[in-house]
Amino acid sequence: MADSTNQQVLDVRAGLSHALGAAATSLHDAQEDREKALARLRRVISAATARRDKVATARDERLREIDERHRSDLAAYAEAAANAANRAAPGAAGDEWTDWQPTPLELAAELRVGRLLLPHPEPVPALVPLLDHGHVVVRGDRRPGDDVVAGLLLRALGTAAPGRVQLIGWDPEHLGGGLAGFAPLAPAGVLTFTPPAGLGSLLDTLTDHVRRINESVLAGEYHSLRELAAATHRRPEPWRVAVLLGAGELSRHEQAQLQRLLRTGAACGVHLVIRGLPVEAADGIEFITAAEGDQARLSSAGSLPVRLDGGPPQAVLTATCRRIAEAVAAGPAPVALDSLLPAQEWQENSATGLTAPLGDNPQGMPVPVTLADYPPHALIAGPSGTGKTNLIYAWMGALAARYSPGELAFYLLDFKEGVSFARFAPGRRDPSWLPHVRLVGLNVNTDREFGLALLRFLGDELRRRADAAKRHEATNLAELRAEDPEGQWPRIVAVVDEFQVLLAGRDAVATEAVDLLEDLARRGRSQGIHMILASQDVSGIEALWGRPALVAQFSLRIALPRAKRVLAETNSAAESLPRYHAVVNADSGATEANQIVRVPAAGDRDRWNALQHRLWRQRPKEMSPPRLFDGDAVPRLTDSLDYQALVAGDSVQAPMVLLGETIDVAARSARTVLRRAPGRNLAILGTRMDEATAILATAGRSLSAQFAPEMARFSIVCLDQDARVFAESLRAELPDSGYYDLDNVDWLLEDVAGEASMSWPADRPHFILIYAADALPMNRNVELRTVLRQGPERRIHVIGWWRGAALLREALGGQASRTDPIGSWVALDVHGSELAPYYPGAGAPAWYPRPWRALHFDRSVHRGAEVIIPYGAS
Structure with missing residues (x-):
């Protein structure tokens, strides 16, 4: 039994050992399988992680690429916008106030009022179109609004030549105080003020400007002054900027005129800058909402915020306005004498009269001036320094280039102390002379007898021509020349500078001179004898103005800046003329006959010598030099x-x-x-x-x-x-x-x-x-x-x-x-x-x-x- 029990124990142990071995084997196998599974999982996880990292890396790279592209595009867009703005508003139109100065441009530019606030550091100017584009209405806060108006006006003035932008102010609330910084422009006529009750009259005047420009300047050939300037490279009219700083309701007539100007004014160079008046949105009208900080807006920029520049520094504003006023008072630089000369010289016939351009009008077209049966004689007046001598030179040059010495003869007399006419006679350094000149009298202020001698000579010539006309049954020079083609009958032009010296006093010389002058003025026209009398001031010439019949013969009147009484009593056109300009009037000074003429610079000796030498070389070889009388010279x-x-x-x-x-x-x-x-x-x-x-x-x-x-x-x-x-x-x-x-x-x-x-x-x-x-x-x-x-x-x-x-x-x-x-x-x-x-x-x-x-x-x-x-x- 014990053996049996032992055997059982042994069997149990063997079974347990076997089971334990099997379990160990199974556990080992399970562990291996787990390890393998874990390894596979780790591999899967690693692969997944690698894939995830790769995807994440790719995503991040893609995001970085997208972000970089977006930033690059934004910078490019900002740079392009800034460059476009700088091109649209160069120089004075767009420069910062810190280094601003006038820079006249060929064509009108857009004007800077501030900068757009974009999510990028590249500054982009905020621009508004005005000159040759449209009108500007300023709304919002008053203080930044006033700064916007001042900045716009100063930039507009600085981008144009002096005098080419004219300001008209209407400021009933502050009586001109809103434009006080521009006051230095007023004496030069660049800035004018309209009284509080004068808005209707101002709008009517501007409407008349638009009508006149459409009818007589654009004349259906061009749609706008800008188009005309681009095609012809000249701008015949200034820009007129009316600054309306009012408030309240407008009358029906005023509202109608305002709407006409908003629709048609820009094409004709008439622009409105408005603050305080009701204006509806329409094409060609820029609305600026003025505010502090980032709250300002431009209608052309949509919802983009705008930071306004602020007004120009007072010192810059005052200095610029003074320089502009001085430049306008001095007048624009004249064109060259060559602009009056024909393509071919000595091609004209003087039988019926003498015609030549004296300069060009504001539209750039030549202004012809005629001496004939009507008008027969000319009066020129202009204070010292206004260009009287230059005008005479220009007129003589234009005539001498068109008519040969056989067609035209000059007799020149200068009563003031000087040698204005000396260049027409041969001198020590220059042997040439103007072939048309027969007589040059210099420094004759103390030799009134020489002026009398000239009038006597012309009287004798008048009688000689009248006798010849009777023999040939002719009534005027044209008929005489037709009947006597072989005769020498040039038209005579006698130029007497400071002629009042000859007529001064109550002695025998003055009495005879006036009698001879009256006879020549009355009868000389039909025989081709013309008088040009010039003076610094004709107001005190009692001997002349006391004879209305004599004055009436001088129907061609030429008034230089600030000339007195040479035009009609009510004609004040000469009072505001710039330098190198004149009023030419062929109707005895009647206001409706005024023509404004820009006279070339004919006093430049080099340019004049080039013309004189060219004509001198063409002279007939038998021609003698002119008679030179110099009152200051002692003859030998x-x-x-x-x-x-x-x-x-x-x-x-x-x-x-x-x-x-x-x-x-x-x-x-x-x-x-x-x-x-x-x-x-x-x-x-x-x-x-x-x-x-x-x-x-x-x-x-x-x-x-x-x-x-x-x-x-x-x-x-x-x-x-x-x-x-x-x-x-x-x-x-x-x-x-x-x-x-x-x-x-x-x-x-x-x-x-x-x-x-x-x-x-x-x-x-x-x-x-x-x-x-x-x-x-x-x-x-x-x-x-x-x-x-x-x-x-x-x-x-x-x-x-x-x-x-x-x-x-x-x-x-x-x-x-x-x-x-x-x-x-x-x-x-x-x-x-x-x-x-x-x-x-x-x-x-x-x-x-x-x-x-x-x-x-x-x-x-x-x-x-x-x-x-x-x-x-x-």
């Missing part, structure tokens, strides 16, 4: 054509004394002929030694040129020690001459008095030149009187200098003596009343002494005395 005997003829041996019937240059259109010498006849002596009267001795020297030289050596006798008597140097200088030049002073003049007079008392003439002429004849001892005046009275018939002639008219009278025998022995005299600083005894009739010559001028009278040829300029001593 050697330059006298009369003296040159004597030196060349031209025969004369009797000895001729040359004295000086006449104040006349023709260049000729004043002379006295010493024939064998009573009284053929010459007296020089006055105390001015330089001039008296110069006349004596001229007389001696001119006489000497007429005789071969030993064919005439000269005696030089000097009775004043101060004049000795002059007398000895003359003696050295004269052949066969004797020299006498107080020590030996006695026997000369005795000898000559004896010769004068003989019954036969001397074998050769004897000329006695006496310096200071009044210093002759009293006991020798008897012999001198004998020579004066009897000598000329014996070929003995006295040319003496007496230092006073009364001293000559004493030499002739006293107050009761006759003055017949002195047939010719030259007066220097001797008043006219002192010359009465030597003048025909009961009167005295109108003579007012002045330096280096003399009054010459020769009783054998003169009806009245003539003013001369003595030849210089050398």
Whole structure:
């Protein structure tokens, strides 16, 4: 039993061991399976994790790519927007206020008011269109709204040339205070204010501007001024910006006019900046909601927030407005003279008149100006510095380029002190001259006689043409030229600058000048003689304005800036003209005939010389240079054509004394002929030694040129020690001459008095030149009187200098003596009343002494005395 039990135990143990072994095996296998399952799970998890990581990585990369692309696109869009804005608003239109300055542009730009607030650091300017685009309405808070208006206006002014943007302000609530920063523009006319009750009138005026521009400027050829400017590269009208800072209801008429302007104004350069008036949304109207911070909005930017710039700095605003005002007051730079010249020169015919452009109008079109039967003559007026001389140059250049010297002749006279017309005559450095010019008179402000001589010359020419017209049964120049094609009948244009000098005073010169001028103005038109009278101020010309019939002949009126009274009394168009502009009016100054002309810069010497040299080279070879009379120049005997003829041996019937240059259109010498006849002596009267001795020297030289050596006798008597140097200088030049002073003049007079008392003439002429004849001892005046009275018939002639008219009278025998022995005299600083005894009739010559001028009278040829300029001593 025990064995059995042991066996059972052994069996149990064996079974348990087997079971344990099997269980261990199963457990080991299970563990292996778990390990394998875990390994598989780990592999699956690892694979899943790897896939997840890969997916996550790919997703993250994709997200990064998308995010980067979005950021890149946003930056590109912002940069593109900023670049587009900068292109649309360059320079003054879009610059920050910190470095802002005016930068005029060729075409209108959009204007910056702030910047758009985008989720990107690239700043994008916020722009609004105004000039050439539309209108702006500002709403919202008042303070930022005022800043927006000021900024818009300053940017608009800064993007245009000075004066091309004109502001009109209507501010009834603050009486102009809303535009106070722009006040410096007002004196220049760039800013004007409309009174509180004047809104209707302002809207009417702007509507008329739009109508006029549509009718006469655009004229159906262009849709807008912007289109015209792009096509022609010129803008004929300024931009007009009306700033309406009002409030309240508008009348029905005002509302209707406002709507018309909002629809049609922008195309014609009329723009509105409105704050406080009710305006409905429409095309071409930008609405700005002004607010602080990020609350501002633009209608063109949708819901994007806008941060406004704020107003311009006061210093920048004031300085800019002042510079603009100064530039407008100075006027725009003129165009070149070449703009007036034709494509081919000297192609026009002047038979019916003279027509040439004087400049261009505000639309850029040439403005032709005509001198013909109507209008026949012109008045030009303009204060000093307004371009009167430049206008004359421009007009002359335009005419000279179109008409040849056979068609047109100029006679030029300048009464002011200056050489404005000197360029038309040959000079020391430039031998050329304008071929059309026949006469140039300079510095004649003290020689009114020269102006009178010109009028006399033109009067003679008028009579010559009228006589020719009668012979050919013609009534005007065109008919005369048709009937006499071989005749020389150019149209004459006489230009007299500062003509009022000629007409000033109440003397014989002014009286005769006005009579001649009236006759020329009335009858000259039909014979092709035209007058152009110019003056700085015509208001004080009593001699002219006192004759309405004369003034009426000058129907062409040209007024330069600030000119007075040259236009009609109610015509004030010249008061606001800029520089290099003029009002041309061919209807005696009537307001409706005004034409505004921009005159080219013709004063530039280089450009003028180019034209003059070109025309000079085309001149007919037989043409002589013009007569040049310079009142400030002392003429020289050697330059006298009369003296040159004597030196060349031209025969004369009797000895001729040359004295000086006449104040006349023709260049000729004043002379006295010493024939064998009573009284053929010459007296020089006055105390001015330089001039008296110069006349004596001229007389001696001119006489000497007429005789071969030993064919005439000269005696030089000097009775004043101060004049000795002059007398000895003359003696050295004269052949066969004797020299006498107080020590030996006695026997000369005795000898000559004896010769004068003989019954036969001397074998050769004897000329006695006496310096200071009044210093002759009293006991020798008897012999001198004998020579004066009897000598000329014996070929003995006295040319003496007496230092006073009364001293000559004493030499002739006293107050009761006759003055017949002195047939010719030259007066220097001797008043006219002192010359009465030597003048025909009961009167005295109108003579007012002045330096280096003399009054010459020769009783054998003169009806009245003539003013001369003595030849210089050398």
